[in-house]
Amino acid sequence: MENLDAKDFEGQDVLSLLDWPREKIEYVFRVAEKMEPTVRSRSRSQLLSDKILAAAFYTPSTRTRCSFESAMLRLGGGVTGWESGASTRARGSDIYTKGKKGESNKDTAIMLEHYADAIAMRHDEEGAAREFAEWAKIPVLNGGDGYGPTSEHPTQALLDLYTIKKEQGRIDGLSILHVGDNQRTRGGHSLNFGLSKFDGVKVYICCPPELKLRPQEYEPLDELGLEYEYVDRIEDVLTEVDVVETSTPLVLEEVRGDYTLTAAKLEDVKDNFIVMHQLPRGDSIDTDIDDTKYAKFFEQAWYGVPIRMALLSLVFGREP
Amino acid sequence: MENLDAKDFEGQDVLSLLDWPREKIEYVFRVAEKMEPTVRSRSRSQLLSDKILAAAFYTPSTRTRCSFESAMLRLGGGVTGWESGASTRARGSDIYTKGKKGESNKDTAIMLEHYADAIAMRHDEEGAAREFAEWAKIPVLNGGDGYGPTSEHPTQALLDLYTIKKEQGRIDGLSILHVGDNQRTRGGHSLNFGLSKFDGVKVYICCPPELKLRPQEYEPLDELGLEYEYVDRIEDVLTEVDVVETSTPLVLEEVRGDYTLTAAKLEDVKDNFIVMHQLPRGDSIDTDIDDTKYAKFFEQAWYGVPIRMALLSLVFGREP
Amino acid sequence: MENLDAKDFEGQDVLSLLDWPREKIEYVFRVAEKMEPTVRSRSRSQLLSDKILAAAFYTPSTRTRCSFESAMLRLGGGVTGWESGASTRARGSDIYTKGKKGESNKDTAIMLEHYADAIAMRHDEEGAAREFAEWAKIPVLNGGDGYGPTSEHPTQALLDLYTIKKEQGRIDGLSILHVGDNQRTRGGHSLNFGLSKFDGVKVYICCPPELKLRPQEYEPLDELGLEYEYVDRIEDVLTEVDVVETSTPLVLEEVRGDYTLTAAKLEDVKDNFIVMHQLPRGDSIDTDIDDTKYAKFFEQAWYGVPIRMALLSLVFGREP
Numbered sequence: 001m002e003n004l005d006a007k008d009f010e011g012q013d014v015l016s017l018l019d020w021p022r023e024k025i026e027y028v029f030r031v032a033e034k035m036e037p038t039v040r041s042r043s044r045s046q047l048l049s050d051k052i053l054a055a056a057f058y059t060p061s062t063r064t065r066c067s068f069e070s071a072m073l074r075l076g077g078g079v080t081g082w083e084s085g086a087s088t089r090a091r092g093s094d095i096y097t098k099g100k101k102g103e104s105n106k107d108t109a110i111m112l113e114h115y116a117d118a119i120a121m122r123h124d125e126e127g128a129a130r131e132f133a134e135w136a137k138i139p140v141l142n143g144g145d146g147y148g149p150t151s152e153h154p155t156q157a158l159l160d161l162y163t164i165k166k167e168q169g170r171i172d173g174l175s176i177l178h179v180g181d182n183q184r185t186r187g188g189h190s191l192n193f194g195l196s197k198f199d200g201v202k203v204y205i206c207c208p209p210e211l212k213l214r215p216q217e218y219e220p221l222d223e224l225g226l227e228y229e230y231v232d233r234i235e236d237v238l239t240e241v242d243v244v245e246t247s248t249p250l251v252l253e254e255v256r257g258d259y260t261l262t263a264a265k266l267e268d269v270k271d272n273f274i275v276m277h278q279l280p281r282g283d284s285i286d287t288d289i290d291d292t293k294y295a296k297f298f299e300q301a302w303y304g305v306p307i308r309m310a311l312l313s314l315v316f317g318r319e320p
Numbered sequence: 321m322e323n324l325d326a327k328d329f330e331g332q333d334v335l336s337l338l339d340w341p342r343e344k345i346e347y348v349f350r351v352a353e354k355m356e357p358t359v360r361s362r363s364r365s366q367l368l369s370d371k372i373l374a375a376a377f378y379t380p381s382t383r384t385r386c387s388f389e390s391a392m393l394r395l396g397g398g399v400t401g402w403e404s405g406a407s408t409r410a411r412g413s414d415i416y417t418k419g420k421k422g423e424s425n426k427d428t429a430i431m432l433e434h435y436a437d438a439i440a441m442r443h444d445e446e447g448a449a450r451e452f453a454e455w456a457k458i459p460v461l462n463g464g465d466g467y468g469p470t471s472e473h474p475t476q477a478l479l480d481l482y483t484i485k486k487e488q489g490r491i492d493g494l495s496i497l498h499v500g501d502n503q504r505t506r507g508g509h510s511l512n513f514g515l516s517k518f519d520g521v522k523v524y525i526c527c528p529p530e531l532k533l534r535p536q537e538y539e540p541l542d543e544l545g546l547e548y549e550y551v552d553r554i555e556d557v558l559t560e561v562d563v564v565e566t567s568t569p570l571v572l573e574e575v576r577g578d579y580t581l582t583a584a585k586l587e588d589v590k591d592n593f594i595v596m597h598q599l600p601r602g603d604s605i606d607t608d609i610d611d612t613k614y615a616k617f618f619e620q621a622w623y624g625v626p627i628r629m630a631l632l633s634l635v636f637g638r639e640p
Numbered sequence: 641m642e643n644l645d646a647k648d649f650e651g652q653d654v655l656s657l658l659d660w661p662r663e664k665i666e667y668v669f670r671v672a673e674k675m676e677p678t679v680r681s682r683s684r685s686q687l688l689s690d691k692i693l694a695a696a697f698y699t700p701s702t703r704t705r706c707s708f709e710s711a712m713l714r715l716g717g718g719v720t721g722w723e724s725g726a727s728t729r730a731r732g733s734d735i736y737t738k739g740k741k742g743e744s745n746k747d748t749a750i751m752l753e754h755y756a757d758a759i760a761m762r763h764d765e766e767g768a769a770r771e772f773a774e775w776a777k778i779p780v781l782n783g784g785d786g787y788g789p790t791s792e793h794p795t796q797a798l799l800d801l802y803t804i805k806k807e808q809g810r811i812d813g814l815s816i817l818h819v820g821d822n823q824r825t826r827g828g829h830s831l832n833f834g835l836s837k838f839d840g841v842k843v844y845i846c847c848p849p850e851l852k853l854r855p856q857e858y859e860p861l862d863e864l865g866l867e868y869e870y871v872d873r874i875e876d877v878l879t880e881v882d883v884v885e886t887s888t889p890l891v892l893e894e895v896r897g898d899y900t901l902t903a904a905k906l907e908d909v910k911d912n913f914i915v916m917h918q919l920p921r922g923d924s925i926d927t928d929i930d931d932t933k934y935a936k937f938f939e940q941a942w943y944g945v946p947i948r949m950a951l952l953s954l955v956f957g958r959e960p
Binding site for chain 1: 411437
């Protein structure tokens with residue numbers, strides 16, 4: 001791991017952060033850093049001008065799909081794919097498939113291997129990205145697979161971690177508060193796996209009782225040695241933590257006030273405190289926070305472009 | 321205004337023609353003229369090869385979206401975005417957003433600012449493009465915002481005006497007949513604002529009584545000094561006007577014959593007379609007009625490409 | 641026909657294989673052969689870097705649309721269009737078109753001519769591609785028009801024929817078994833027209849009685865002199881034929897076992913035997929065939945890229 005280079009990523013999938021060592025994460029960060037000038041200057045390079053990305057999104061996405069497409073375009077590459085599963089033979093109803101399941105993940109994956117050089121995908125089935133990766137001989141980047149306890153969203157987690165690193169200067173030793181069900185979303189799963197690779201990270205979880213981690217979620221965290229603790233109220237730890245990452249819980253209607261972050265609640269936070277969100281924000285962050293210095297969720301969305309540029313170039317064994 | 325150049329457009333939005341002086345309109349025409357050879361020769365330039373356009377279309381569009389995409393591709397640029405709002409987290413239903421409103425225009429606008437260098441958009445909410453422009457620090461080009469009395473479609477109006485200029489040699493002093501509800505559509509609003517910037521233009525309106533201009537529509541026209549007059553029947557002025565621009569009124573079923581243009585009705589029109597339409601035509605223009613020398617609605621669609629190429633390059637401060 | 645070159649294809653449509661002579665088919669094969677290295681090496685050329693393809697898909701498609709887009713991107717070209725007819729004014733419902741038919745094929749075709757340099761399309765109306773071609777002055781490539789007895793899918797048939805040629809070394813003298821309703825699908829119609837241009841081809845058809853060829857389907861085959869014969873059971877000829885091309889019949893639920901191909905059924909087939917499918921496979925091919933040496937349906941999908949690259953470059957009068 002000491003001498004990682006782009007070739008170590010070549011042809012690899014990005015499906016889960018569970019087994020990613022810290023060194024891989026930090027290597028992606030260094031490449032993302034090199035991508036930033038292209039994004040900031042609003043220009044395009046030719047690093048992947050000979051490549052085609054299939055952006056295969058079966059369920060609605062704006063940030064993940066558009067930032068993958070933007071990353072590929074900024075690197076000079078071409079993009080095909082779909083923005084809606086209903087436009088495909090896997091899902092679309094026509095007179096041949098009406099009432100039937102449509103095409104298998106295997107067949108679709110092999111097809112995309114033939115038409116593109118990498119696949120970025122979102123799917124409503126837990127494990128679908130892994131299934132695509134089993135069959136397609138090109139890199140598969142998981143942009144969210146389903147909503148189950150083992151669903152992941154590793155590129156989201158990498159941009160979350162990169163945001164923390166850029167805004168805080170470090171990840172080691174930080175304390176992070178998950179609000180709502182963020183710790184049990186696909187993005188939250190991957191983020192916790194990523195956080196576990198750093199030293200001295202403490203995770204607090206503030207959520208309704210029914211949203212506590214399920215065995216498939218806390219068991220790998222226990223194995224990885226991530227330190228986490230439930231708290232009853234946001235206010236219990238808000239002034240102690242460095243980062244809060246909120247989510248829109250499904251049960252929010254009933255408990256809105258308790259889990260919604262407002263500017264008023266941020267009065268005594270630490271000076272380096274930041275508010276993050278994978279967005280869309282739903283009711284979880286009041287817009288009165290947007291103008292505070294703590295709001296970093298829009299920057300977080302921006303970091304998605306250099307991170308995804310880094311991942312795309314690395315899976316082709318390239319870097320600037 | 322005397323010494324306008326591309327830099328005067330750089331970073332600007334194109335939201336409304338209400339406050340556009342004639343000089344700006346004519347400057348766009350001159351740049352569009354320079355774009356025409358690329359379109360006619362079916363080739364592509366590299367003027368915007370370093371840029372990315374987000375084509376964010378929340379409601380169905382074929383001409384506006386495809387011609388924006390075509391314009392960007394002809395200039396060498398890249399395109400991301402969506403063809404259907406249902407594919408986005410702003411609209412799409414998934415288990416997180418089901419039954420909720422989805423993402424705010426603010427949040428979506430800031431996201432697109434991060435992923436693209438300009439936004440061309442259609443939205444079903446009146447004022448949505450202006451709202452996007454308030455938040456996104458990149459140029460926003462309004463491709464139609466809603467259906468209300470202040471809705472606009474300025475790039476459509478610019479291509480309409482360009483069509484008149486190219487086909488008639490001038491706009492000053494012409495008389496234009498709006499048939500159906502064209503004068504109160506988003507495209508009609510912008511067109512009337514544009515027409516008001518030229519000298520001696522006379523607008524006739526032939527529509528069912530319930531489609532007469534509402535205060536928010538005629539008040540700005542009165543302020544701008546556009547001369548307009550209602551007529552009862554198309555035939556009252558058809559032989560006098562230089563241009564007819566028709567529309568598909570919502571009430572058309574009941575009054576079809578009265579507002580449908582047919583070749584037979586064109587027998588005594590002026591020699592320079594032209595028929596325009598923003599399309600789709602619905603029942604407003606009979607296909608027997610297509611082969612007459614008066615039909616210019618297909619040319620009008622074509623002019624959309626050089627006009628949008630001009631606008632895209634200008635908002636980046638560039639011209640050929 | 642002896643001295644065919646790319647100029648003979650320039651500006652031509654690809655609507656039907658009915659009147660394509662063998663020489664044209666073989667010319668496309670030779671150009672596809674020259675495209676293969678670009679696809680195999682996963683790179684891109686600049687042969688069509690000055691061109692724009694409109695991929696206008698009104699009904700769900702994954703293979704045809706994505707492989708057309710991939711082909712255009714591999715040749716350096718740009719792509720606009722739509723993946724869903726619901727996103728267009730021809731189909732989409734908005735307050736202007738709700739409850740009405742939307743835009744005519746004529747108007748849409750002329751519009752696309754203005755925005756792109758070639759059109760690849762799928763449509764649910766039999767004859768729609770031909771109608772587009774009548775109006776658009778740019779090449780139209782039919783990616784499937786409807787489901788009727790004269791519907792076609794010529795680019796699919798060309799890739800099918802190319803697959804046979806590549807895998808068998810020849811088409812002349814081969815015997816092909818259609819299973820299910822393959823011989824009466826749009827792809828099957830075009831394939832049979834193509835097969836009829838080669839010498840000594842024998843087609844067997846195994847299908848439920850209600851799926852036998854209708855007059856509009858067998859009459860042109862009789863004119864073209866294609867030799868075909870119905871068989872009752874797959875097993876009757878399976879060990880004699882060189883190729884089986886299966887399909888998912890609409891009536892499959894009731895007769896599944898009879899028309900489903902399984903590895904067990906392939907025990908005594910000829911050594912050069914291959915299984916093809918235009919995909920999606922539905923219930924027509926058991927996955928236990930995938931690992932046999934006979935399975936060529938995934939290769940078949942791959943051949944779609946060089947074939948479509950060849951067709952796209954040829955209709956622009958170019959070849960590598």
